Amino acid sequence: MAYAKNLEEIRKLIASHKRWDLFFACIGVVALMIGVLTFVALFADMAIKGVPRLEWDFFTSFPSRRAGQAGILSAWVGSTLVMLTTAFFAVPLGVAAGLYLEEYAPKNWVTDIIEINITNLAGVPSIVYGLLALGLFVYQFGFGQSILSAGLTLALLILPVVIVATREAIRSIPQGIREGAYALGATQWQVCKDHIVPYSSAGILTGVIIGMARAIGETAPIITIGALTFIAFLPPSPIKAEPPFVSFEWLTSPFTVMPIQMFNWTSRPEAAFLVNAAAAGFVLVLMTLAMNGLAIYIRYRLRKRIKW
Amino acid sequence: MSAVPGLASSPMPSVDAGARLKQRRSRVLRERGIESVLFLAALVSVFTTVGIVYVLVKESVVFFTHVPLWDFLTDTQWTPLFDDAHFGIMVLLSGTLTSSLVALAIAIPLGTIIAIYLSEFAPFSVREIAKPFLELLGGVPTIVYGYFALLFVTPILQWFYPELPGFNILSAGIVMGIMIIPYVSSISEDAMRAVPMSLREGSYAMGATRYQTATRVVVPAAFSGIASAYILGISRAVGETMILAVAAGMQPNLTFNPLEPAATITAYIVQVALGDLPHGSIGYQTIFAAGLTLMVMTLFFNIAGHVLRKRYREAY
Numbered sequence: 332m333a334y335a336k337n338l339e340e341i342r343k344l345i346a347s348h349k350r351w352d353l354f355f356a357c358i359g360v361v362a363l364m365i366g367v368l369t370f371v372a373l374f375a376d377m378a379i380k381g382v383p384r385l386e387w388d389f390f391t392s393f394p395s396r397r398a399g400q401a402g403i404l405s406a407w408v409g410s411t412l413v414m415l416t417t418a419f420f421a422v423p424l425g426v427a428a429g430l431y432l433e434e435y436a437p438k439n440w441v442t443d444i445i446e447i448n449i450t451n452l453a454g455v456p457s458i459v460y461g462l463l464a465l466g467l468f469v470y471q472f473g474f475g476q477s478i479l480s481a482g483l484t485l486a487l488l489i490l491p492v493v494i495v496a497t498r499e500a501i502r503s504i505p506q507g508i509r510e511g512a513y514a515l516g517a518t519q520w521q522v523c524k525d526h527i528v529p530y531s532s533a534g535i536l537t538g539v540i541i542g543m544a545r546a547i548g549e550t551a552p553i554i555t556i557g558a559l560t561f562i563a564f565l566p567p568s569p570i571k572a573e574p575p576f577v578s579f580e581w582l583t584s585p586f587t588v589m590p591i592q593m594f595n596w597t598s599r600p601e602a603a604f605l606v607n608a609a610a611a612g613f614v615l616v617l618m619t620l621a622m623n624g625l626a627i628y629i630r631y632r633l634r635k636r637i638k639w
Numbered sequence: 640m641s642a643v644p645g646l647a648s649s650p651m652p653s654v655d656a657g658a659r660l661k662q663r664r665s666r667v668l669r670e671r672g673i674e675s676v677l678f679l680a681a682l683v684s685v686f687t688t689v690g691i692v693y694v695l696v697k698e699s700v701v702f703f704t705h706v707p708l709w710d711f712l713t714d715t716q717w718t719p720l721f722d723d724a725h726f727g728i729m730v731l732l733s734g735t736l737t738s739s740l741v742a743l744a745i746a747i748p749l750g751t752i753i754a755i756y757l758s759e760f761a762p763f764s765v766r767e768i769a770k771p772f773l774e775l776l777g778g779v780p781t782i783v784y785g786y787f788a789l790l791f792v793t794p795i796l797q798w799f800y801p802e803l804p805g806f807n808i809l810s811a812g813i814v815m816g817i818m819i820i821p822y823v824s825s826i827s828e829d830a831m832r833a834v835p836m837s838l839r840e841g842s843y844a845m846g847a848t849r850y851q852t853a854t855r856v857v858v859p860a861a862f863s864g865i866a867s868a869y870i871l872g873i874s875r876a877v878g879e880t881m882i883l884a885v886a887a888g889m890q891p892n893l894t895f896n897p898l899e900p901a902a903t904i905t906a907y908i909v910q911v912a913l914g915d916l917p918h919g920s921i922g923y924q925t926i927f928a929a930g931l932t933l934m935v936m937t938l939f940f941n942i943a944g945h946v947l948r949k950r951y952r953e954a955y
Binding site for chain 1: 774
């Protein structure tokens, strides 16, 4: 009899514990939904307010004092040029650094310092990079408040992302590939350039895209170096009619970028400018979503395809 | 690793040994050259840190010759651009701390619950969809979150609490917390997934439920990783700029009440950078002193995280 009663109690206990399980699973779904719903609300809010403003004119007009005529021409051109500069510096530097740390670096204190540095830099607030650029690039090196300064700043900012992605991609290549190449008489550099880099390129690309998606939305460091918020002209064209056909004057030109344009419109009291801000924000969100989505897709494909 | 094969394979007709030696030397030189170039690229990160410290300290030293450190730390007013200038960093720190606390009160519980759910409860298909979605949430530009906090969340909060001012720490903090959730949840989840299956199986074999296994076996075993996720969340919150600059107002205000507007360290830097202060003026130097404070804070959290990780590391 005592045994049966005990069994009853045990069953109750088990049932109550199982209820906890279910309860927690529900809480988990709710927590997840809070994140998802916020994202949906944010996206829908921007879309509802901003999409009616997204006509062709919006992309081909300069900012204006009249909200209805203002556009994002100088902003998206500026963003594109800054991104080009950022990629130009961040990709080779990041890949080279990742390659060095994975394939060349001896185990000593110098390597340790470099690794600790990369970890710490990933945690430094972006505005501190802005201060670095203001003190160093803008005044010390005399680059001024130019596309070059902004591109360099963002390159330093996303460098840890590119390095970490490169290292992870390289680390997943089996040792046998290196040994096979060495056995055929390849030098270390030949192994790197003919095998390691090509095989890790998809992983590196993912890291680069994620880094660029982060850079394109960064506002604080670019405001800190003193980018202007009202630019009604374009940087000089990189392509010239007369030889040598290519010009780098645009590197030293003043500029504005998409997030700064949006910030400028958001901080105005008139409701018409807030609509512009929503439209610019919608474009910005779409761009970062597209880039992040592309990165996720490449990673997904990669995981499926590669079987060493 | 010397990968240069200097072997003279016997069936080959013997080439001039001197020429081969020359070729080999040039190859070794080229390899060394390439290695040095790659090394320099890796050193850029060290130069960046040195550059940050150099710039912040250089400008701050000038600042602290004008303003005693004691006043900087204890003054209760922050009016650097007025005639009667006061430089009390506490005012900005209070804004930073309050907004970070609001954000963390959202991000840490929700991030942890999501991580436990995704790692221990969720079916495979849910995880495969939820993880990229969370990543996208972390990829939205912060200026967009700022707009969202100011023009979506604040009106909703005002509906519940009509006296809430248009600029306030609360809505900025809430949105910031939601922005940080993916950072906390993804690193925590990675840490939990790294806990070996045998521990879970042991726990299930003893008759524990999923919830018991998650909270009493998996979370303690993954604690060092979860702690670093929290630390990362804290550094994000302290260094976040645009959400606060847009939605929390930029008036310095010594308060710990999230219902008031206040400026944070980061928002102040943005505010000064938007105006045009002459290079070398005291106002220009204040942003470097403020930046140095921010840097010291994040450094402190990083070190704390390192200590926590070392202390609670479980090796399997």
